[in-house]
Amino acid sequence: MKPTESELEILQVLWEKGPSTVRQVNEHLSQTRDIGYTTTLKLMQIMHEKGLLSRTEEGRYHVYQALIGEEETQQHLLDRFVDTAFRGSAMKLVMQVLGNSKATPRELEELQKLINQLNPENNEPDEQL
Amino acid sequence: MKPTESELEILQVLWEKGPSTVRQVNEHLSQTRDIGYTTTLKLMQIMHEKGLLSRTEEGRYHVYQALIGEEETQQHLLDRFVDTAFRGSAMKLVMQVLGNSKATPRELEELQKLINQLNPENNEPDEQL
């Protein structure tokens, strides 16, 4: 339930591409870094043992699939990260991200919407609950 | 420049308490988890070798001090985290934090201010630059 960095890389491929063979995943990974086929294989086998991936045999191939969701996993990692790096202060983290990021107007608009939802009193009233 | 989790724990003590001896740090750490004195000692020695901590001898004690700043370090960890866990999408991270956090009105207000700064066009004009 707490993937390592390498495992996270693999999960991201599977989230993006859907169920894949070891070769497909390895192909993708080796575009960004040096990694041998058997390394990827071993990692995915371990992840299968750990229950992070499911595996179905199709002929001579094994097709793997992520068993944990992207959002769910990100949330989990995020919680941990806030704790360890920001000593629990989520707001401090948000401020720091925003302060240093170049958000598009589109994104800022969405963000604004979210804030209005969170803080109904402070703004023009939307609708009654 | 990229502290491990244990190192981060120690840094946080030093950031909070200022320059400290091994014993003081260890005292603090052992409140939250099981850790032997020599373990803390060794960690701090290594951090000193790595250049993460400075060390001054006072009598028979060594007084250690963080050589990297808290904000600076958090920013660095944050950048890395956004990359690995959120594939670079800082905004997605912000949304997810905000969606799941109970921010105080005070915090939301600050956040609002920050957003207005970032997005001058979209809101009532503040002042000319």
Place this chain on the structure above:
DNA sequence: AAAGATATACGAATCGTTTCGTAGAAGTCA
């Protein structure tokens, strides 16, 4: 001075992760 507490230094065991070499099974092709 002797005993005990407390400091640093250091080597080494342990642990989890990552990496790869090698072996054997199974498919492909000439």
Place this chain on the structure above:
DNA sequence: TGACTTCTACGAAACGATTCGTATATCTTT
């Protein structure tokens, strides 16, 4: 069929982080 390629399985090396035992020096206390 024989040579090649391409799977999976598996053991083990390599690496970094963490942990601790032990040795030695230094202070404190009686």
